[in-house]
Amino acid sequence: MKSVRIGASVGFWGDIFTSAVDVARYGDVKYICGDSLAELTMAILQKAKNKNPKDGYTKDVFPLMTSLLPICKEKGIKIISNCGGINPLGAMEAVKGIAKKLGLSDLKIAVVEGDNILDRLKEFGDKGYLGDIGAEHGGLWDKVLFANVYLGGKEIAKALSTGADIVITGRTTDSGQFLGPAMYELGWQEDDWDKIAQGIVLGHLMECSGQATGGNFSGEWWKVDKLGNLGYPVSEIYENGEFIFSKPRNTGGMVSVDTVKEQLLYEIHDPTCYLTPDGIVDFSTVKLENVGTDQVKVSGATGKPKPPTLKAILGYTAGFVGEGSITYSWPDALPKARKAEEILRQRIDMQGINYEEIHSEYIGLNSIHGPLAPEPEYETNEVMLRVAVRTSSKDEAAKIGREFPALALNGPPHASGLGGMHSIRELIGQKTALIPREEIEPLVKISVEEV
Amino acid sequence: MIVQLCEIAQVRSGDKGDCSDISLFAQNKEMFEVFKVEITAEKVFEHFKPMAAGPVQRFEMENVLALKFLIDGALAGGASQSLRSDNLGKCFGSNLLRMKIDVPDHILQGAKCFRYPHS
CATH class of the missing domain: 3.30.70.1440 (Multidrug efflux transporter AcrB pore domain)
Known part of the structure; x- marks a missing residue:
């Protein structure tokens, strides 16, 4: 059966880089993906961009890409990241600069835009999408720092279909960084709801990097070996959606049902109805099995059609x-x-x-x-x-x-x-709003440049 | 035997807005059945009353032998407002481990102990 190996790079802006390098070097992966955007990160980035229009992306792009690009170029590994934050095109320029500095060429970079709705708030307010956000906070309009909708994995899959080696986005979901390459490589349709659900579970397990491979483990934590050299997640996902969750050989940490289950339920709220732009997941049907040393098989997630709206966060x-x-x-x-x-x-x-x-x-x-x-x-x-x-x-x-x-x-x-x-x-402060897809998706733009 | 949850349960917690999200894991099916009876949403609300407005919702996850609790009004307005050191509620889970419940002895025998083994 067709499969693809996907690894994790960083779980947040400020994460370490050595584990990502191990994933690229020893994980035998075709993709390395990371999530750099917590909600509050967007506020920091918007302020940076206000000061300097070239700024507005996460600064860890410099050390991360400097470490990863040479290995990924040599091994043909594709890099996916939402480090673009408020300024994905700025992040692309930064990556181009890093590549040139390293003497690398023949790299295709795709950028996904369309998540930033700051300029459209008035329009969306008039259309009634923002509910009482304006009214409730009298002067909120003047205080808004950023406003982004969450795009998902399917936009990343589309960006990959341009033949890109690197995909940079703004506010795309954590899980989408991993679901995107799975959809693209395994030929999943947008409405293969159970497979999409498995891809979202894959992303959910991988997006917090070390938290599923023995970090922050609340069982017998003192038995987890070599956390200083923690192995970040690597998964092999199959065409039918099942995947083997693991970590690179010779790295520290631990992968077992006991470490993975803690991340499985982490911050998902109603576990039977986890909402993402790509689909709705029921985590109660997920099956975890120990199938080897540091190997857990994940199967059984069930999906429901994606919601008609996209979540927006206004800070x-x-x-x-x-x-x-x-x-x-x-x-x-x-x-x-x-x-x-x-x-x-x-x-x-x-x-x-x-x-x-x-x-x-x-x-x-x-x-x-x-x-x-x-x-x-x-x-x-x-x-x-x-x-x-x-x-x-x-x-x-x-x-x-x-x-x-x-x-x-x-x-x-x-x-x-x-x-x-x-x-x-x-x-x-943060407020959420639901924006109809048809207001956003037709305007999503994917641009491609080469170094 | 009365046992404190820190002895026998795994836990991880996080946030969404002003809501604390806690997953509590039993070691086996028998222990999970005890958790379901002993650790109700009402009891968890009572436990956290000094620091949470509530209400508390509970979900049973048979597939991973876990109970998930969503505690509303628990994070002093949420991470973006809170003045607490633990503004993200990462340690609400360990705070739940303070709870004591009654577990039949035969279930405790052979169960792992999650306290650090001081020599």
Whole structure:
């Protein structure tokens, strides 16, 4: 039966590159695919593009492509990535530059555009697609930073049909990076719903890179070997949709039903109705089997027709966070930290810091599990107090950090480890909307250039 | 025997907006049947009440012996708004492992223990 081997490169912007190189070198793959776009990444990229029209794609394209291009060119591996973000054409120019620098030629790069709807928001609002998004947030229109619909794997499959060696997109789904090459290579039709479902499950398992091959494993995690050299996913997917999920030989990590099942259900919400632009997947029929060392067979996903609308995400500026932290030492670390919080709150009132929300937590005690974390039964060696405020202006957010240094001199004794004072973070609110396909798909553009 | 879930269950959690998404895995079919009875949506809501508005939805995944919980209003407005250190709810799963349930002894015998084996 016809099959194709597909590997994973990066699972997010900021992921390591050595595992991707191992996949290209030792994975015996025809495709290497990665997802670089978290929702909030789009906001960062839009701001970068506002400053410089050539910018707006993820910067890891430089180290990643520099490592991958020579190997992929030699082995004939095709690269797929949504690193284009807000500016896929800019990313293509960057890749062309990298190829030239490396002395590589005869490479075809395809770019998929059509996901960016920022310029069409007014039109879509007038047509009623955006619901109450405008009304609910009075001035939201002025605050929108980015607006993109999710395109899927079928656009990537179309881009591959141009003969491209590299496909760069903007906001395409995580799973689409992997479904696309499967559709193209195995000749699946857009309405082969069960096969499409298997391809989406493939993508879902591969898109978070190390999270399915032994990373973040909650079973006997201490038995997972060589995580410093973690092998990223490699799958062989067959014409009938079944695939063997694995990792390159001689890499660390672990692939078993136990590691794979954690990723299978990760962030899919209703597992019987996982919505993507390519189809709707029922994960409850998926069958996982251990079929060899570090090999899991995945079969049985069932699909339903794709929804008539595409999901859009609109990001808008939603204020700022200012924060600071300070660490208190034994003896009586916790009472000291609590006293410091009391002083800090008094100072915030005295200074009239205008915040919308204030949050305090004790790192080492309850910063992760919040009110469910019990009081410790032993005396802690140290506790870090962290206080954060949400404000509507950047200046206001900056005020809280300034209150921390004096605490070391004016508060309880034995404090150190001041931190966070200067990190003002902008918050990005998000709204989703559903846009009819016919508004988007006819305008999707695939352009091809050669180096 | 009363056992804390951290001893016997795998868990992974994430987010979507203000909703925490937790998958909890049993080691075998018998244990899964106990989970279904003992770990109801109501009980999970009660467990997380100090930090979540609810409601809680539960899905049974027989194919991988897992329960999936969706806890609404759990992430302080969602990752884009939250002031918490765990703004993405990655550790809501480990917080669920604090729950204690009653599991028949014969099911615990031979089950793996997921606590780090301190010597």
